[in-house]
Amino acid sequence: MDILGSFSLLLAFLAAVYAIGAGIAGIVARKTLLTKSARNAGMAVFVLVTLAVACLEYYFFTDNFSMAYVAAHSNRSLPFYYKFAALWAGQEGSLLLWTWLLSTYAFFAIFINRNKHPELMPYVGVVLASVQTFFLTLNNFVASPFGLLAGADSAGVMRVSALADGHGLNPLLQYPEMVIHPPMLYLGYTGFTVPFAFALGALLGRYPGEKWIHITRRWTMIAWCFQSVGILLGAHWAYAVLGWGGYWAWDPVENASLLPWITGTAFLHSVMMQEKRGMMKVWNIWLVFTTFMLCILGTMLTRSGIVSSVHAFAQSSIGNWFVGFLALVFIVCCASYWKNRDYLRSDNQLDSLASRESSFLFNNLILLAACFAVLWGTLFPVLSEWVVGNKISVGPPFFNKVNIPIALFLLLLTGVGPLLAWRKTSFDALKRNFAWPLGGGVAAGIVALVFGFRDIYSLICLILGVFVTLTIFSEFFRGARVIAARDGSNLVSAVGELTMRNTRRYGGYVVHFGMVLIFIGIAGVPFNKDIQKEMAIGQTLTIGPYSILCQNFDRVTNGNYDSERATLEVFRNGKSEMMLYPERRFFLASQVTETMVAVQSSPLRDLYIVYAGRSPENGQPVIHAYLNPLVKWIWFGGIVVVLGTGLALLPNRRAALLLRPVSEPSWGDRLPARVSPAGAIARRGEGND
C-alpha cells in the first residue's frame, strides 16, 4: 500500500511524457491512431494522479506517521476535515494538489472536445501534457510527498521508522476557510492553463476561424471565477485569522494571486473586440500567454519563498525549476508568435474615442498598468538586489497610491463602457444614457458631503458606485420594459426573461454590480477605528457606538489546544446587545499560539475584537477592538460576482427557441401562458449586445 501512491505518480509522469511524444508524432506524421493514443494518455494522467492523491489522503486518515509529509502536517487528535485539508498544508502536497487540479482540467478539456476540432485538439493535448510534465517532474523528483521517515539502526542499515504522533497542522491553517481557500485559488491558477493551451494550440496549428477564441473565453471565465473566489476567501481568511483587523496587506503572496486575475480580467474584456470586430488579435493572444506565465510566477512566489512574505510558507530551492520553466514557456510563446504572426492580422481600426472599442482599450491599458505596478512592487526587493546590490522593499503606500486611482477609473469605465455603442456613439445618445445615472451619483455625493463625508477617494467611489449601479439597473429596466410590453408579463419575470436571452451581457452586468459592492466595501477603510486597552474584569472599553464590558476570563482545553478566553458583553446605547468571546489558543502538537478573533458582522459595520495577549508589565489581558465599516459588502459582492459569472456561462435561451421549427403544430400549446407565439417570433428580431 505504501508504494502505490509514489508508483502511480511515476506512471502519471510517464503517461504525460508519452502524451507529448505521441502527440507531436501524430501531428507531424498525420497519424490518427497516434493522436488518439496521445489523447488517451493525456486522460490517463488524471486517473493516475487522482490515485496518488487518494493514497496520500488515505495516509492522512490512517495516521500513517512513517510518511514524512503526514508526520509533519497532521496529528492523531486533528479533526477529520483538517486531516483532509492537511494534504495541502505543505510544499509537496500543495504541488501535488496543483498537478491534480491541472490534470482534472486537462481531462475535462480533452474529454468534452474528444470528437470536436480534430485539427486543434492534438495541439491542445500536447501543450496540456507539457505543463503537466513539468509539475509531475517536481512531484516525482524534486518535492515528492511520499518520502518516508527512516533512520539507521545499530548495524548501520536504514530502516523505516514512524513517529508515535505527528507534529500537527499549522494552527493558522486550522480554520474552515483553509479547507476550501487553497483548492479554489489553485483551481484559478491551474484553470488558466486551459485557455493557454487552446490559444497556443490554435496559433501553432493556425486553426482557421474564431471558434477557438470562444472556447478560450469560456474556460477563462471559469478559471477567473475560481481565482476571484480564491482571492476573496484568502482575504477573508487573513481577516478572520491573522487578527490585525484588515484583509489585504499587499503581501507578495496576495499580490501573486492578483496578477493573473488582472490580466484575465483584461482578456475577458478585450476578447469581445476580437469576437465582434476582429481587432486586437495579437494583444489577446499575448494576454492569454501572460496570464498563464503570471500563474506560474505566482505559484513560484508562493512556493519558493524568493520574496519574503508574512505568509512565509516555504523556503526552498524549487524556485530555480520554476525560473527555468518560465523561461522555456516564454521562448516557446515568442517563437510560435513570431512564426505565425501573419495569422493574427487585425480586420478593423479604431473609429472613434467615444466608442465601446476605445473604452475596452482604456480598460486594458489601465488593467495592465495595475498589473505592472503590482508586479514591480512585489519583485522590487529581488530586482533592486540584482541591480544595485541593496534589498529595497516597498510598502502599502506605493501600491495604494497607484492602484486606488486605477481602480476608480476602472469603476468609471464599468459604468460608461457598456452603454457606449460599437464604432461610434453620438452625443445625443451619450446624454440620453448617462444624464440621470450621473445625476444620481452626483446627488448621492452631495448628500454624503453634507453629512460630513470628507475622504476624497471614498467620496469618488460612492459617486461612481451609485452611477454604475444606476446604469446597470437602467439597462435591465429598459430591456425588461420592452419585453414586458410585448409579452404582457410583469417586469420581474421580464427581467428574468431578458437575462436568459442574453446571459453573457446581463451576467456581465451582474458581475459588474458585484464589483461595485466590493468597491463600496473597500471604500469603508478610511473610516476604520481601533482601540487597545488592558482590561480587568468589570472594566469597560468604548469604541464608536459600542461599549464593551469585560465579564470574565477563563480557560478551555481539548486534545488539540488549550485556550484562554475573554467573555465580553457588548452594549449599545446602554442596552446589552451581544456576547463576544475572543480567544487565544495554544496548540499542543505544534506549540504555537494563535488568536481567535471574535467578529460581530453587520452590513453597516464589523465589530472585530482580538484578545491580544497579556500585558508584559502586570499580566492583565489586553483587548484590541476594531470597528470596520462595510466589510461585509466585500464578501457579499464576491457572491454576486460568482452568481454573475455563472449566469454568463449559461447558454442563451433565445438560441434554444430558434432551434424549434416554427411550423411545429404543438409548439404554441407547449409555451408557457405568458408568452404569446407572436411575442416569441418577434423576439427573434431583437438585437443582442
Added chain:
Amino acid sequence: MKVRSKFMVGSAIIVLTLISLAYVGFTQSKTYYHTISELSALHGTSLHQRMRVSGNVRSGTISHVPGAVEFVLTEQGKDLNVSYVGRDPLPDTFKDGAQALVEGKMRSDNRFEAQQVQAKCASKYEAAPGQTPESPQPGQTSNGAGAQSAGS
C-alpha cells in the same frame, strides 16, 4: 489616424500620471534591508532611512521599560540594541532565541527604534520532523523519489 493619435495622447497622460504617483508612493514607503554587520558601515543619510534588520533575539536580553520593550538582536557575532516602541503587543513567537525582523530607524544614540517586530519561531511549520526539539528522535528524513521504494 486622428482617433489613433487622440487615443495615444490620452494613454500618455494616464501613464505619466500613474508613473508620478508610483514615484511618490515609492519614495514614501521604500524600506532598506540591512544586516547588522552592514549597519556599522553606514553613515550620513543612509543610516537614518527607514530600514528592516533581522537577527536572532539574544537570550535573556528582553526587558520591559516604561513605553518600550528593549532587547538585543544578534547576527554573526554582531549585536544591535533595539527599543520596540510600537503599540501592538509583541507576537507570541517573539521570545529568547527567536528569529526576528524589526522595522524602524536608527536613533542618534545608536539604538534601533523599531515600530514593528515580526518574529518567527525556529521550529515552525516547514521544519523537518527531526528538527523539532520536543519531538522523539525519528532519525533522518528521506525525502526523494529514490528512497521511496525502500519503504515498501
